[in-house]
Amino acid sequence: MTRRSSIRGILLFIMLVSLLPLVLLSTWQGIARLQRDRSAGSGQLLESAMMTSASERNVIAGARAILGVLATIPDVRAREQATCGPILQETVRRYPAYSHFSIARPDGTLACASDPSAVGMTMKEPILSKQLQTSGFLVTAPIWGEISNRPILRAVLPLRAADGEFDGVITASIDLAWIERLLSEQHRLDNVAVALVDGAGRPVVSSRQLPWKQLDILPKNADANNDEVFTVAGPDGRDWSYAVAPLHIDTEGGESFHIVYAAAQPFRFGSDWWFAAGYFLLPLLALVLASAAIWYGANRAILRWIAELGTLAGRIGNSGGSDLRRRPSFANAPMEMRDFAADLLRMGNSIAERDHRLRQSVETQTAVARELHHRVRNNLQVMGSFLSLQAARMPAGQARVALDEAQLRVATLAMVNGLLYADGELTTVSVSDLLEPLEELLASHGRCRGEVIVDPDLAPQVVDLDRAVPLSLWVVEAAVCLFERAGGDEDAGTFRIHITSEDDMICFVVTAHGLLPDSGRDSLHRRLVIAIAHQLGGRSRIDDVGPDKGQIVLSMPLDKVMTVEARG
Numbered sequence: 001m002t003r004r005s006s007i008r009g010i011l012l013f014i015m016l017v018s019l020l021p022l023v024l025l026s027t028w029q030g031i032a033r034l035q036r037d038r039s040a041g042s043g044q045l046l047e048s049a050m051m052t053s054a055s056e057r058n059v060i061a062g063a064r065a066i067l068g069v070l071a072t073i074p075d076v077r078a079r080e081q082a083t084c085g086p087i088l089q090e091t092v093r094r095y096p097a098y099s100h101f102s103i104a105r106p107d108g109t110l111a112c113a114s115d116p117s118a119v120g121m122t123m124k125e126p127i128l129s130k131q132l133q134t135s136g137f138l139v140t141a142p143i144w145g146e147i148s149n150r151p152i153l154r155a156v157l158p159l160r161a162a163d164g165e166f167d168g169v170i171t172a173s174i175d176l177a178w179i180e181r182l183l184s185e186q187h188r189l190d191n192v193a194v195a196l197v198d199g200a201g202r203p204v205v206s207s208r209q210l211p212w213k214q215l216d217i218l219p220k221n222a223d224a225n226n227d228e229v230f231t232v233a234g235p236d237g238r239d240w241s242y243a244v245a246p247l248h249i250d251t252e253g254g255e256s257f258h259i260v261y262a263a264a265q266p267f268r269f270g271s272d273w274w275f276a277a278g279y280f281l282l283p284l285l286a287l288v289l290a291s292a293a294i295w296y297g298a299n300r301a302i303l304r305w306i307a308e309l310g311t312l313a314g315r316i317g318n319s320g321g322s323d324l325r326r327r328p329s330f331a332n333a334p335m336e337m338r339d340f341a342a343d344l345l346r347m348g349n350s351i352a353e354r355d356h357r358l359r360q361s362v363e364t365q366t367a368v369a370r371e372l373h374h375r376v377r378n379n380l381q382v383m384g385s386f387l388s389l390q391a392a393r394m395p396a397g398q399a400r401v402a403l404d405e406a407q408l409r410v411a412t413l414a415m416v417n418g419l420l421y422a423d424g425e426l427t428t429v430s431v432s433d434l435l436e437p438l439e440e441l442l443a444s445h446g447r448c449r450g451e452v453i454v455d456p457d458l459a460p461q462v463v464d465l466d467r468a469v470p471l472s473l474w475v476v477e478a479a480v481c482l483f484e485r486a487g488g489d490e491d492a493g494t495f496r497i498h499i500t501s502e503d504d505m506i507c508f509v510v511t512a513h514g515l516l517p518d519s520g521r522d523s524l525h526r527r528l529v530i531a532i533a534h535q536l537g538g539r540s541r542i543d544d545v546g547p548d549k550g551q552i553v554l555s556m557p558l559d560k561v562m563t564v565e566a567r568g
Contacts, residue, residue, distance in 0.1 A: 011294045019287055026283040059097050059179060060248045060257065063155035063172040064137050066091065070101070071159055071170050076112070079103050079168075081119050084112035099148035100173035103159075106166055118147045123171075139248055141255045142176060142204050151176040153204075153257075180205035191264040193240070196247065199256035211235060215242070215260065232262075239265040305330065305337040312341060316348040373421045380414040405480060409473065411441055416472050428462040434472060435497055442479050442495065461506070467536060474532040474540075475510060478552040481525035481542070482512035485550065501558065508554040515550045 070076050070091065075083040088101040092114045102113040108123040137157050145152040153174040161167040179196060187194045187207040195206035201215035211234030232240050242262035249256045308330065330341040384407055391403035415437050419429045463471060479495050495512040526542070529552060533540035538556030 011298055012291055015290055015294055016287070019290060023283040023287055059174055060139055060153075060155065062095070063098065063139075063174060064157065066095065066098070067137075067155060067157040067170050067172055071157060076103065076170070077159070079105070079111035081112050081116060085114065085116055085119075088112065088114035097175055097178050098172045099145060099150065099152060099175040099178075101171065102147075103168065103170045105168045111168075113147070115147050121146070138250055139174075139255050139257065141198060145173050148173055148175070153255075176205050180207075183207040193260075193262045193264075195260045195262070197258050197260050199250075199258075204257070210262075211238070211240060215244075231265075234264075241265060301334055302337075305333045305341075308333070309337065309341060309344065312344050312348075316344060316351065370421070373417065377414060377417055380410055380417065384410045384414065408441060408476060408480070412438070412472050412476050413469065415441060416469050419468070428464050429468050431461045431463060431499060434463065434468055435475065435499070438472060438475055438497070442476070470532050470535050471508070474529060474536065474554055475508065477525050477528045477532065478510040478540075478554070479512070481523065481529055481552060482510065482515065482550055484523060484525065485512075485515040485517075502555075504558050505555050506558050508556075509551055510553075511549065511551040513549050515548050517544075 070087070073087060076087055078084065084103065088103075091101055092098060100114055100118070102110050102118060104110050104123055110118050110121045110123070113119055137155070140154040140156065142151055142153060144150075145154075153176060155172045155174060157170050159167045159170060176196075183194050183196070183205065184207045193206060193208050193210055195210055196204045197215060198204055202213070203210050212232050215230075215232060229241050229243050232242060234240060240262045242260050245259045245261070247257040247259050330338045333341065387403055387407040387410060391400050391407060394400040394403060416429075416434070419433060419437070475497060479497075482495060495510060498509045498511065500507050500509065529540050529542075533554050533556075536554070536556050538554055540552060540554050542550065542552050544550050
């Protein structure tokens, strides 16, 4: 199982692994049981066929024995109806399976019979005279008995004179109706059929209406090992298994007969078929039901409540544990889930209490910061006012210029402080918001006029508190440094602040027009521009880009400036 497996999948896998040996064992037992049943059924068919043939074999074997006994009685061999007829009549009464006994001369004329009206009749089987001269005993195919007026099998035993010459025959008529009635009475099951068939497999008599017309597989020798079970298909598609037991095998031209014991196989998808299929289906059904139970039980007892716990955890995460009035109910959940939910609620309450304390602390710190900011701003304004008053009382000259520059630096600090704390974030300010107010501050410084141009792609860039102040001071010092070179024309002191980007660098460019040639002297403003640039992690350079135009460039890595998206 992988780490991404679900609880259902893990439980089903465990169940399959644990029950699969039982399923295989049950399937093996079912196959073994079917084989045993099939073997037992085959053995039962063979046994039934042999028992049936043994019980019915007396009909043909008995006929041979009776005829052999009658042939030894002198009164019967004398062929006088007066003395022979009563003996034959008594034999018919004693053995009901035989409907008629008679003795015929070599020409086929009946000389003596159990029914006196048959005396003088001629046998209509001329083929018998040829076969009987060389055979010892035979049974004819089913014929219609003219004397008994019913279907019969005629058992014929040849008689021999003292010199061994053919001297006629003695016959017994085997009553097929009696055999059929006996089979029907002894075998009444609907799925069993017992039949007397001839050597070609055609039914002669049977216990019931047969679903076949002829059998193709029959033993050819009475001494053969006939322990096989065969199958024949009926017209309705149902298979019948049958065993064959020889009743009489004649190899000298007579007719052979067999007893066939057949049992119907279960219909496909019938009750017997389903009973046999149950050996295989029950384990699979148990597996399916167990899977369904695990699926339902896992959802009912585990997964459903895991989803509710997820909902509860989401509400705790969204509200910080402060709004749990509509939390899911775990009254009907298992004990473990209720305990887990209680732990989550306790965690939510702890988070809510902690957040409440944190909010109070943040509010307190914010209030302190705002008060501190207010005091700093007031102090800066007071300092700016003192410097302005002092500069107003000073005559024009280097001292007054120094006071004006100091006042400009203080005003820059006050402006940045106001921007950083105006929205209460106390963290960052955008580049455009930081530099645009510098235009007014620089314009208020002597004759300076200028504009701030920010690339639209760079306008959203923000800087934090540590860079906002030195960056603003760098712009002011760069502009003042260029003002020192201002000439006397009307464009003198016009400046421009332009922000661009090159590769992974951001450049702040301060440009001024109407400048006198650079004297190259090392002034305080030059040193401040270079020092502040170093503090910002960048570098500054002062360039002359025209006869009366100069610029100061600050280049710093772009990753020194944090974007709005990165901040968010």
